[in-house]
Amino acid sequence: MTRLVWWQCGRKKRYQDEHAANYYRRQFEQERGKKLDYYWCGYCNGFHLTSNVEYAVEKNAV
Ligand SMILES: [Zn+2]
Numbered sequence: 439m440t441r442l443v444w445w446q447c448g449r450k451k452r453y454q455d456e457h458a459a460n461y462y463r464r465q466f467e468q469e470r471g472k473k474l475d476y477y478w479c480g481y482c483n484g485f486h487l488t489s490n491v492e493y494a495v496e497k498n499a500v
């Protein structure tokens with residue numbers, strides 16, 4: 439589980455704050471026509487976007 443998060447972290451774009459994450463989330467949602475969510479990541483102390491909302495909630499709880 440820890441390794442999965444780390445692996446995802448390295449592959450994902452990092453946003454410094456919630457504001458930026460939200461901004462790009464909306465942009466990507468419009469581009470792809472797909473619902474996205476963002477979550478805080480303890481490894482890089484930043485935010486990432488994800489299309490898997492349930493997974494994001496699970497990670498926020500950790
Ligand atoms: Zn990260």
